[in-house]
Amino acid sequence: MNDSNFPTAAQVIVIGGGIVGTSVAYHLTKLGYTDVILLEQGQLSCGTTWHAAGLVGQLRSHVAMTDLIKYSTKLYSDLEAETGLATGWKNTGSLAVARSVDRMTVLKRTAASARAQGVDVDVISAKEAGDLWPLMETSDLQGAIWLPGDGKANPTDLTQSLAKGARNGGAKVIERVKVTDVIVKDGAVTGVKTDKGQIDAEIVVNCAGQWAREIGKMCGVSVPLHSAEHMYIVTGEIEGVHPDLPVMRDPDGYIYFKEEVGGLVMGGFEPEAKPWGMDGIPDKFEFSLLPDDWDQFEILMENAMIRVPKLAECEVKKFYNGPESFTPDNNFLLGEAPELKNFFVGAGFNSMGIASAGGAGKALAEWIVNGSATTDLWPVDIRRFANFNNNPSWLHDRIKETLGLHYAMPWPNRELDTARPFRRSPLFDRLKSKNACFGSKMGWERANWFANAGQKPEIEYKFGRQNWHDNVAKEHRAVRESVAVFDQTSFAKLLVQGRDAATILNTICAGDVDVEVGKSVYTAMLNTRGGFESDVTVMRIHREKFLLITGSAQAIHDADWIERNIPQDSHVTLTDVTSAWSVLSVMGPKSRDVLKQLSKSDFSNKAFPFATIQEIDVGYATVYANRMTYVGELGWELIVPTEFAAGVYDDVMKAGEEFGIIDAGYYALEGLRLEKGFRAWSRELHPDINPFEAGLGFAVSMDKPGGFIGRDALIEHRKNGAPRKRIVQLVLQDPDAQLWGGELVLRNGVAVGEVRSAAYGHTLNASVALVQMDHAEGVTKDFIESGDYEVDLAGELFKATAHIRTPYDPKSERPKME
Ligand SMILES: Cc1cc2nc3c(=O)[nH]c(=O)nc-3n(C[C@H](O)[C@H](O)[C@H](O)COP(=O)(O)OP(=O)(O)OC[C@H]3O[C@@H](n4cnc5c(N)ncnc54)[C@H](O)[C@@H]3O)c2cc1C
Secondary structure (H helix, E strand, C coil): CCHHHCCCEEEEEEECCCHHHHHHHHHHHHCCCCCEEEEECCCCCCCCHHHCCCEECCCCCCHHHHHHHHHHHHHHHHHHHHHCCCCCCECCCEEEEECCHHHHHHHHHHHHHHHHCCCCCEEECHHHHHHHCCCCCCCCCCEEEEECCCEECCHHHHHHHHHHHHHHCCCEEEECCCEEEEEEECCEEEEEEECCEEEEEEEEEECCHHHHHHHHHCCCCCCCCEEEEEEEEEECCCCCCCCCCCEEEEHHHCEEEEEECCEEEEEECCCCCCEECCCCCCCCCCCCCCCCCHHHHHHHHHHHHHHCHHHHHCCEEEEEEEEEEECCCCCCEEEECCCCECEEEEECCCCCHHHHHHHHHHHHHHHHHHCCCCCCCHHHEHHHCCHHHHCHHHHHHHHHHHHHHHCCCCCCCCCCCCCCCCECCCCHHHHHHCCEEEEEECCEEEEEEECCCCCCCCCCCCCCCCCCHHHHHHHHHHHHHCCEEEECCCCEEEEEECCCHHHHHHHHECCCCCCCCCEEEEEEEECCCCCEEEEEEEEEEECCEEEEEECHHHHHHHHHHHHHCCCCCCCCEEEECHHHEEEEEEECCCHHHHHHHHCCCCCCCCCCCCCEEEEEEECCEEEEEECCCCCCCCEEEEEEEHHHHHHHHHHHHHHHHHHCCEECCHHHHHHHHHHHCCCCECCCECCCCCHHHHCCHHHCCCCCCCCCCCHHHHHHHHHCCCCCEEEEEEEECCCCCCCCCCCEEEECCEEEEEEEEEEEECCCCEEEEEEEEECCCCCCHHHHHCCCEEEEECCEEEEEEEECCCCCCCCCCCCCCC
């Protein structure tokens, strides 16, 4: 193309001609967006895509993510028929083998969750695994699982085939054009500058792989990813290796194998990765590799020789060391950037880009065309990160651990160890000195539980009861029987204010929040499908000021959702005030007695009823006290200016001494809320479930004046009879069994759903779970109550009782979930 033919405008520009960019362009054209230009600085697939091993495994821990890859496999098998260009897709199936008993437990849990997610799977013996993969040493194996739907593809061919499909649909794919800047006007993207000229555009999509962070920096968008070296070898031909040989993974050895031209590809995910590109990613890195690093590869090679002894005799034809971008939590980054309107990101694929690209490209294209995600994409939503996650030193240290997570033991409640502590509450040192064991959420260090004197505040991971069980029991009982304090400073806090704040918030929230000053309303923010975008507490602290408290991980997401729905000419502003306030939750039947010692305020039911907020004095501090609870007991959330938090905490602990006050952590909170059946965002509540299905009808005000976003969908839903899905509480009958979440639930022997959250309920003396039950003919009261339930715990079935209303304490501090 000569310069005079160079385009000057397009509806959509996609930056990056790897597998992800071409998939986005392809799917945009399928959705009727034909004025699309894809720009690639080198040649198609020349970045990371060309040297991928091409494994496509369908199963992920989140059902929506599994669905994306299931779609990829279908697309990759059908694409050649459409475009005439082969994709190299081969449905070989895949095996995962277990060396240890714990790993076998993982595989059995995986098999159960595969069944819950509709993925074909079989648990097989070591011998059967050996029959499928005769070159493998099996004498040390406990067993394996077999996933017949998995396979492999050729990444370069796939990219070419997607590009052809995109061109056929009207898109222009232009190679050898480098984007040098992103043009922004009035908070929205308006085009790009390139080394060949400027192109105006309504929408720009950043699919620049490991360069995506730099592209983001051109326009103030955080794309938190960092490159790491990633390696595999290709051997010469080996007798017995044939194109239909399944993909084989041996996670205890950190390795995988697949066939390639009669030999084996062997690569893996070593526990400590080697970050790369600290001084920036070179522009000229076309079809390039990094130097071989046998030292870094040694741990993989040693393990590979144990699994496939024949490797010792064969020739290594090629060592591939290519950089790939990794993110802080091992999930990719998708969606419209909260910082810049009409600027989308699809990057950071954590060595899953080939498997994910089909589904991720479709999901991103739908997001662009519809203006919002069309399904639950929270695990990969770019809004789960904030600008502080883009800190290069932090990213560098974190991704050393991220790469290895692929094959690390997925222990229940496993915490990441690197790049911590990151965000600290003002009480961090105090809680640390009291033996807190910290976990991390949205970067915050949060006390999960408190160790006894002489006990190490460390988790001993296992699938049964862990070492903190009794510590948490004590915290749990204190909340139910006397009083405890939770440091909930990590809550996200948003201040929405202005003359129109009440009116606008009332259209964004499904409940009626246009209430008297001093009222707190627990409600939902819904999308147009009626699904949850968030659940929040809205506190009216002034006629024109509302303080919103939402989950720690939701600050960016919720702020973005609200700002998007504020009409341009209205008088409303939103400020994230998370760092300005700490939250100390004083919970339990003695909480009133404790606070009375410290404050002149009246805490009686009459003067301070449930779901109200008042500004009160606590010691020398002036704080907001919100009478609300997530544990189902009497209690107040003290919302304290950060600089007063330490003083208030000390005062509360001193005043509480005579009532036996103790510190409690997030593990106790989880058990307490699950006993009460309280739902949590991103677990039970997600964009594909509405308040009636979730049992939160009380949080919706269908008839309030002016309506609200999602109301039409809820009206339609009500016309359709019984909900097809519903959140139901299950209590295990065996008091010793431990649930963690993700387990398969059977009703009368047939799969009916998956455990969304679970914990031990120390008041009920059993594991308690919230389950999403799905049933096409409707999940009626009769359907729930007439079933016999079992939970599949790593292959063993445990009987459970289903409850629509919680079996614990009918005198709830919050309206009942029905
Ligand atoms: C050794 C190795 C093995 C792997 N094995 C597998 C596997 O088995 N299965 C799997 O699913 N995944 C695997 N992966 C991961 C997979 O390769 C990546 O996730 C995927 O290729 C990422 O695709 P992408 O389109 O995001 O990035 P890329 O392929 O890097 O594409 C981004 C493109 O953007 C272009 N670009 C950058 N900046 C600009 C600019 N300013 N202007 C214009 N263009 C620009 C680049 O040139 C590049 O071509 C592997 C990766 C490695 C390194």
